[in-house]
Amino acid sequence: MSALLEIDGLGIAFGGITAVDDVSFAVRAGEIVSVIGPNGAGKTTLFNMISGLYRPSQGKVRLEGAEITAMEPHLLARRGLSRTFQNLQVFGEMTLLENVMVGHHLREKAGVLSDLLGLPASRQKTRASAESALALLARVGLEKAAYRAARTMSYGALKRLEIARALALAPKILLLDEPAAGCNAVETEEIDRLIAEIARAGVAILLVEHDMKLVMKISAHLVVLDHGRKIAEGAPAEVARDPQVIAAYLGQHGQEQVLHAEG
Amino acid sequence: MADLLQFLMSGLTVGAVYALLALGFTIIFNASGVVNFAQGEFVMLGGMGTAFAIAAGLPVPLAALLAILGTAAVGVALNRLAIAPARGAPVVSLIIITIGAAIFLQGAAGLLFDKQIHRYPGFSGEAPLRLAGATLLPQSLWVMAGAALTFAALWLFFTRTLTGKAVLATANNPLAASLVGINTKAIMALSFGLSAAIGAVAGVLVTPITMTAYNTGVALALSGFAAAMLGGLGNPLGALAGGLLLGVLEALTAGYVSSQYKDAVSFILIILVLALMPQGLLGRKTTDRV
Amino acid sequence: MKPKHLSLLVLTLLVVAAPFFFPSGFYYRIGALIFINAIAVTGLVILIGYAGQISLGHAGFAGIGAYACALAPEHLGLPPVAAILLGTALSAALAWLVGKPILRLHGYYLGVATLGLGILISMVLSNEAQWTGGPDGIAVPDLGLRGLLRDLGWRIGAGELWYGLAGTVMILGAWLALNLFDSPTGRALRALHGSEVAARTMGIDVARHKLHAFVVSAVYASVSGSLLALMNRLITPDVAGFMHSVQMVTMAVLGGVGSVLGAIFGATILTALPQLLTVFHQYEHMVLGLVMILVMIFLPDGLLPSLMKRLRGRDGE
Numbered sequence A: 001m002s003a004l005l006e007i008d009g010l011g012i013a014f015g016g017i018t019a020v021d022d023v024s025f026a027v028r029a030g031e032i033v034s035v036i037g038p039n040g041a042g043k044t045t046l047f048n049m050i051s052g053l054y055r056p057s058q059g060k061v062r063l064e065g066a067e068i069t070a071m072e073p074h075l076l077a078r079r080g081l082s083r084t085f086q087n088l089q090v091f092g093e094m095t096l097l098e099n100v101m102v103g104h105h106l107r108e109k110a111g112v113l114s115d116l117l118g119l120p121a122s123r124q125k126t127r128a129s130a131e132s133a134l135a136l137l138a139r140v141g142l143e144k145a146a147y148r149a150a151r152t153m154s155y156g157a158l159k160r161l162e163i164a165r166a167l168a169l170a171p172k173i174l175l176l177d178e179p180a181a182g183c184n185a186v187e188t189e190e191i192d193r194l195i196a197e198i199a200r201a202g203v204a205i206l207l208v209e210h211d212m213k214l215v216m217k218i219s220a221h222l223v224v225l226d227h228g229r230k231i232a233e234g235a236p237a238e239v240a241r242d243p244q245v246i247a248a249y250l251g252q253h254g255q256e257q258v259l260h261a262e263g
Numbered sequence B: 001m002a003d004l005l006q007f008l009m010s011g012l013t014v015g016a017v018y019a020l021l022a023l024g025f026t027i028i029f030n031a032s033g034v035v036n037f038a039q040g041e042f043v044m045l046g047g048m049g050t051a052f053a054i055a056a057g058l059p060v061p062l063a064a065l066l067a068i069l070g071t072a073a074v075g076v077a078l079n080r081l082a083i084a085p086a087r088g089a090p091v092v093s094l095i096i097i098t099i100g101a102a103i104f105l106q107g108a109a110g111l112l113f114d115k116q117i118h119r120y121p122g123f124s125g126e127a128p129l130r131l132a133g134a135t136l137l138p139q140s141l142w143v144m145a146g147a148a149l150t151f152a153a154l155w156l157f158f159t160r161t162l163t164g165k166a167v168l169a170t171a172n173n174p175l176a177a178s179l180v181g182i183n184t185k186a187i188m189a190l191s192f193g194l195s196a197a198i199g200a201v202a203g204v205l206v207t208p209i210t211m212t213a214y215n216t217g218v219a220l221a222l223s224g225f226a227a228a229m230l231g232g233l234g235n236p237l238g239a240l241a242g243g244l245l246l247g248v249l250e251a252l253t254a255g256y257v258s259s260q261y262k263d264a265v266s267f268i269l270i271i272l273v274l275a276l277m278p279q280g281l282l283g284r285k286t287t288d289r290v
Numbered sequence C: 001m002k003p004k005h006l007s008l009l010v011l012t013l014l015v016v017a018a019p020f021f022f023p024s025g026f027y028y029r030i031g032a033l034i035f036i037n038a039i040a041v042t043g044l045v046i047l048i049g050y051a052g053q054i055s056l057g058h059a060g061f062a063g064i065g066a067y068a069c070a071l072a073p074e075h076l077g078l079p080p081v082a083a084i085l086l087g088t089a090l091s092a093a094l095a096w097l098v099g100k101p102i103l104r105l106h107g108y109y110l111g112v113a114t115l116g117l118g119i120l121i122s123m124v125l126s127n128e129a130q131w132t133g134g135p136d137g138i139a140v141p142d143l144g145l146r147g148l149l150r151d152l153g154w155r156i157g158a159g160e161l162w163y164g165l166a167g168t169v170m171i172l173g174a175w176l177a178l179n180l181f182d183s184p185t186g187r188a189l190r191a192l193h194g195s196e197v198a199a200r201t202m203g204i205d206v207a208r209h210k211l212h213a214f215v216v217s218a219v220y221a222s223v224s225g226s227l228l229a230l231m232n233r234l235i236t237p238d239v240a241g242f243m244h245s246v247q248m249v250t251m252a253v254l255g256g257v258g259s260v261l262g263a264i265f266g267a268t269i270l271t272a273l274p275q276l277l278t279v280f281h282q283y284e285h286m287v288l289g290l291v292m293i294l295v296m297i298f299l300p301d302g303l304l305p306s307l308m309k310r311l312r313g314r315d316g317e
């Protein structure tokens, strides 16, 4: 019961090919746990199963002791699970402010009729969401662009926007899938600072990130995936010494960075 | 019993037409990812073209050939002028474009030909054949044989010829195909031309039985799509199975329930299939990538 | 002034001012027809523009609204106003029932399913001739408003009356749709349009919201159909037909399906053209088809938003 999120033997196959196989670990309240592994190891797929987008073919997920395996994502949001996406999923035609306001959806419901008629209940909720969304945008340094359409913004800005939007849910646990991928050095630093700040506020974080320096520095716990299987787990310093990890992950990771540089 | 046989035979005749329609959908869908709502117009153009060419005094085989080639040209033009310029557009835009093409072709046919109902005599006469108490128009045999031949020819084309294999490769992975030197633009044009020609063949064959008019395309497209979906969109064999099944179900509904509501069968099937098994009878299950 | 209020002001001014430029009384009827179409198209703005869900069968709901006004007064003894409400209730109920399974579908599948729904409704209206009069249509009773006004001492022509009535309902509809845009529900709809996955993870019950958009837009179509029937006093199954559905979608995308004013602009052009240019009638299908293709390729945002962008210059970026 001490764990906030428990992953228990989780696995999934696509058309007979196993993408994730029998992965177990736990995240405690307020803790940062990082999942690392080469491209295609199954990290995103794992996130998709935890957040209810994919239905696992084996295993269980528990949040605060209650089983949430394959639960609808919007119900998971109610229970305090929030996430960002490796491949941006922003609402391109909406302003940055509106993007974050969507994160307040669960708190701003007033009913369709009230919304159609523009009743005070609806208008008041819109005002409240806007206020708190503006504060969140300020927290990620985007308040100046609040009224611009998301599709006009740079990649790095949208990465931060996704974090602000995910925070709007006031989550207990936040899943960040490569939040700094594709960002420049300044933006990466900004995101590092943000992650540390979120964790200090008591939100548990499950992180996928390729920036090893960052991962080693902020994680309480590391989980290493390779070919869909967990090959190591433990404190960062321990895991970094694991010969299997060095062989499977770090070797390939070097190649991958070359690829990133080319792309 | 004779009733049942009768319904089965008329069902298989219509089903063969649906199978050809579904095959046309499948070819375009595999090549471009577009569901072409103008597919039914190809059938209409094949029938109307043949009817007018015959009326103008051409012999039947020449009239049919002309109609099929003309329709194929329309298919190529459709791709060139309306689909290719909208590459990468959202699905809703592509739906509106192909619906627009359907309406445009319908209007053009109404002007170019006329707004009357047309037919021409069956290729082997009109005297019905008797078979175990049921009657069968000789043209029905033409339809079924024509569909069977078309499917067989396409199967040979896709498995035995280099061009056919290039089409399949493009369908599987356009990027890889263009990297190995396949001209994917030409493949796209070929797919639209082929698909339109197949639709026209169906129109040429079935018009003596069902008759045709400038505005028959949309309902045909709906049935063809239902057939394609029933078999699993993108699968040629599924198109065949789905087409025949839909044809027979419609005929049974017309025979035992109500002939006015036989067209409702497609719609109800679409809903049922999509609700119960979105991947169709022969399709494979997939998960949307995130 | 907020954009919402500006839009409503512009709309109201146009409706009020237009009659001063009418060369003849005939134009009131064209105006009323424009407004009636605009009502249905505003519903599609909510469904297609906000929520990003296509419907190729919304004329079916217009058919239900229209035939409710033709049949309910005769068979149920309802006054025509109550028949309008009955029509909207039936349309909403059907949209809700059918929407549940079909709104799980995406893209092409949803297009085909809605297309089939529309065809099915028009099929019923043509086939059940003992009730509906079949393909030749059926007479619709008088709304009775003119008589009422006359008794109150206000004589007003039928054209003027329908112009005012349809214009009022259209402005009301636009007001509701504009309220929705900037409300929690409107943001949820636009969010699921932008990214369904992200919307779901933000706590949005996507199925429910799509259903709401579908039902609301069906109500708009139904009201539009009712008004059309009551104005023309005669209705045929064409009101529910595929071509009518396509016209609605074309009006919406031509003007700009993302904006209420844009869609009303589209309705104005495509309603007025065939009425004013009789040659147009012969080419109506071809023109509609061409408009659909060309707009999607060259002006995917629609005429009005593209024009506005042009006028405002670069500051949109």
Ligand SMILES: Nc1ncnc2c1ncn2[C@@H]1O[C@H](COP(=O)(O)OP(=O)(O)O)[C@@H](O)[C@H]1O
Pocket: A014, A019, A037, A038, A039, A040, A041, A042, A043, A044, A045, A046, B287, B288, B289, B290
């Ligand atoms: N929806 C899907 N359908 C089929 N295969 C998938 C799907 N999602 C992921 N995969 C496969 O699962 C494997 C793991 O992918 P992913 O989780 O994205 O890796 P990572 O995030 O670690 O880079 C890959 O081989 C990928 O192709």
Ligand SMILES: [Mg+2]
Pocket: A043, A044, A045, A086
């Ligand atoms: Mg990944």
